[in-house]
Amino acid sequence: MRILVTGGTGQVGAALARRTWPHGVSLDLPTRAELDLAAPGRIADYVEKGGYAAVINAAAYTAVDKAESDSLAAWTVNAIGPVALSTATARAGIPMVHVSTDYVFDGTKVGAYLEEDAVRPLGVYGASKESGEQAIRTGNPRSAIVRTSWVFSADGTNFVKTMLRLGATRDRLRVVDDQHGCPTSAHDLADVLAAIALRMIEDPAAPVGTYHFVNDGATTWCGFAREIFSREAEAGLQVPEVEAIATHDYPTPARRPANSVLGGAKLAHDYGLIARPFTDALREVLHDLRRQE
Ligand SMILES: NC(=O)C1=CN([C@@H]2O[C@H](COP(=O)(O)OP(=O)(O)OC[C@H]3O[C@@H](n4cnc5c(N)ncnc54)[C@H](OP(=O)(O)O)[C@@H]3O)[C@@H](O)[C@H]2O)C=CC1
C-alpha cells in the first residue's frame, strides 16, 4: 500500500520519510519537479496514476515575510494546489491529511485557540493557508486538517536553527517576547499525521475534520530562544545573551499573531493522540544537531 507525501524535502515531509511505517506501507515522495503544487493541472493525473491509499500534503509556501511581496506564489501553492489535491483524492475515493497553521488566527483571543474558533489571518501566508483549509474541507469530505505551530527539527529551516546560527557569531540576540505560541517537533507531528492517515485508510468511518496538534508547553519566541540556549549551556557550549524585546522593536513585512497558542481535546478524543512537552523534543533535536557538526 502506497501513501503519497508531498513536501518530502521539507521539515515535516522529511520527518514522515524518516519514521518507521508498518510493514507493507511505502511512501511516494515526489520532488517539486515531479509534482509541483503550483502546476495544479497535472495533480489529478499524478494522483490517479499513483494508485495511492491516501495523500498527506506537507508541501507549502512557508516563507512568511516573503509571501507579503510574493503573494501569487503563496496563494498558488497554499490555496490552489490543495483544491486540485482534494478534488483528485475525492475522485480516487481516498482520504487526505493536510497540514495547516496557527497563523490562520489573529491572535486576539485570551487563552488557547480551539478548532472551532473563528479564523482571521493577519498576513498573506496565513490567508493562503486558510483558503487551502477551505479547499480541503470542500473538496474531500474524507479529510483531516491538522493545524500546528512553530515547527522545528534538525532538518530544513526553522527558528531553532536560526537561533543557533545567529548565536554562533553574536554575543547578544534580541528576540520578541510578546508573541505566544507552542513549539512543535516535526517528528511528533509526523507521527500524528501518520496515525491519522493509517486509521483513515483502515476505517472509512474514521473521524474527519480540523484538529490542533502542538507539543505541550506555550512560550514566546524569546522564551523559546532562552530554552534553546539553556540546553546548549548545559552541554558546555558558549551561548549568547537573549534580550526580550517587543514586536514593534523587530519590524517584519508580515504581521504575526500575538497569541497563537493552539489547544483543544479533539485529537485526544477522536484519535487517542497525546503530545509530550516541546522541551523533551527540543533536547533530542539539539543532540542531533550537535552530532551533525
Ligand atoms: N514550519 C513551521 O513552523 C510550520 C509549518 N506548518 C505547515 O506545515 C507544513 C510543512 O511545513 P514545513 O515542513 O515546515 O515546510 P518547509 O518549508 O520545511 O518545506 C516545504 C516543502 O514544501 C515544498 N514545496 C514548496 N513549494 C512547492 C510546490 N510548488 N510544489 C511542491 N512542493 C512544494 C518544498 O519543496 P522544495 O524543497 O522544492 O522547496 C518543501 O518540501 C506546511 O503545510 C506548513 O504550512 C504549520 C505550522 C508551522
Ligand SMILES: Cc1cn([C@H]2C[C@H](O)[C@@H](COP(=O)(O)OP(=O)(O)O[C@H]3O[C@@H](C)C(=O)[C@@H](O)[C@H]3O)O2)c(=O)[nH]c1=O
Ligand atoms: C531571527 C529573529 C526573529 N525574531 C522574531 C521574528 C518573528 O516575530 C519571530 C519568529 O520568526 P521566524 O521568522 O523564525 O518564524 P516564522 O516564519 O514567523 O515562523 C512561522 O512559520 C510558519 C511557516 C508557521 O506556520 C508558523 O507556525 C511559524 O512557525 O521571531 C526576533 O525577534 N529576533 C530574531 O533574531
